[in-house]
Amino acid sequence: METLSENACFGGVQGVYSHASNSCKCDMTFGLFLPQEAQDGPVPVLWYLSGLTCTHENAMVKTGAQNWAAEQGIALVFPDTSPRGDDVADDDEYDLGKGAGFYVNATEKPWAPHYGMWDYVAEELPALLAENFAIDADRQSITGHSMGGHGALTLAMNLPGRYRSVSGFAPICNPTGADWGRKQLSAYLGTDETKWARHDASLMMRKTGFDGPVLIDVGTDDQFIDLLRPETLATAITERRQQATMRMQPGYDHSYFFVSTFMEDHVTFHAEALWT
């Protein structure tokens, strides 16, 4: 593992590290914020998964999350959104290939060799963090924005016991039913739709739900709301009687201005679950 940068930030350290990834067969870069308390021992951790076109960097510099994480004494992890490098398959469109890994393990050509983002976020990076940093692996929660909200919700419901709480900012809620999803799941997983089901938050909510609190924020003026389909997740949540808060935020769109506005709420929500 190589340290690319470490900056003092809200009393803690915002670091950026790279390492050879076995899941993605390439070098991967991630951001990690450690609060001051990590100097004295392991701290809880909140995962933040980013959306289409993002790297590890966008949320790390745009959401102001470190402020609230420092206040709560929890770490933040910002993984990248896809494998990277010249020998990694890509697509001309912004929503497939690099920057668009969709948090699945690709089984289809040309994606299969590198696009192992599920294993990367679910297994490889947690192990790397536990080994190298003062992170309490028993206290993890997860959030994300857009495609990253999809990743957070599907990881949380597929890995019971792993995360104490899950939230999403304008998450892709029903990828098997929208263009943000059908295109990518076909490409990465093939046309057998039974293999898609575990990667659909609404279907997973219907099938298994989540053993803990759920928080979802969506802006009423989100320009991509038809692709997100929050209504299918709302239906699944209410039909299951899942413990959850879903908020439609008046006037907000899909941007980081929306994410940063509600970041304090999300970090506080997760901190409550992580510290009890």
Add this chain to the structure above:
Amino acid sequence: METLSENACFGGVQGVYSHASNSCKCDMTFGLFLPQEAQDGPVPVLWYLSGLTCTHENAMVKTGAQNWAAEQGIALVFPDTSPRGDDVADDDEYDLGKGAGFYVNATEKPWAPHYGMWDYVAEELPALLAENFAIDADRQSITGHSMGGHGALTLAMNLPGRYRSVSGFAPICNPTGADWGRKQLSAYLGTDETKWARHDASLMMRKTGFDGPVLIDVGTDDQFIDLLRPETLATAITERRQQATMRMQPGYDHSYFFVSTFMEDHVTFHAEALWT
């Protein structure tokens, strides 16, 4: 004036606008955050001047300032750092030309035709804001980072009565005595150093001071500290008995992680001056 974007943000609106500038003889773009209170009438305004290489956008997306401005009910203005466009003179180095206007009115070739950043920030943009937005021109304060801290301090001391408070994040404190300054002041203003004096915060502090509170933060690990020369400003402040707080922040560097860490303090500091 053209609206490039408007996003809901912390209950207010983060806008980006462009207009034909008379001071810079080109189209200029700026960011403006208006808190919710601006819907009911004019609000105080805090100017944020950015540093070398920045546009209007960096601080607007990286510092989290809108959160605190919303809490305090004040507007934020993020001007660009230089004129822009294909017919604007530039330099191969990052610290001269575009992105490096240094908040002066250039008198020398090839800079004079467009580099009128002093007039732009001191006169043209305030007039445009007063005309088009719910801004209370009697309640203005100013801050900035690095080259922008230099701009904030020199504007504040050259325009008595304009700003109620001034602050700086790692400001260039003594440009007539360092490579971040001598090079640019020679290029823009010529070699007669008497013309440089009003653009040097330490010299202005010695000569006139500021009729209001001053707040300066500098990181002890700032990688550019030899170019900033905070010691000359500290000497001038203490010799003048200027009302001021200068803080050396242990472990912090020159980055936006440093700026965002102390943004709440600065906005709160200015809000106290703006609301009394």
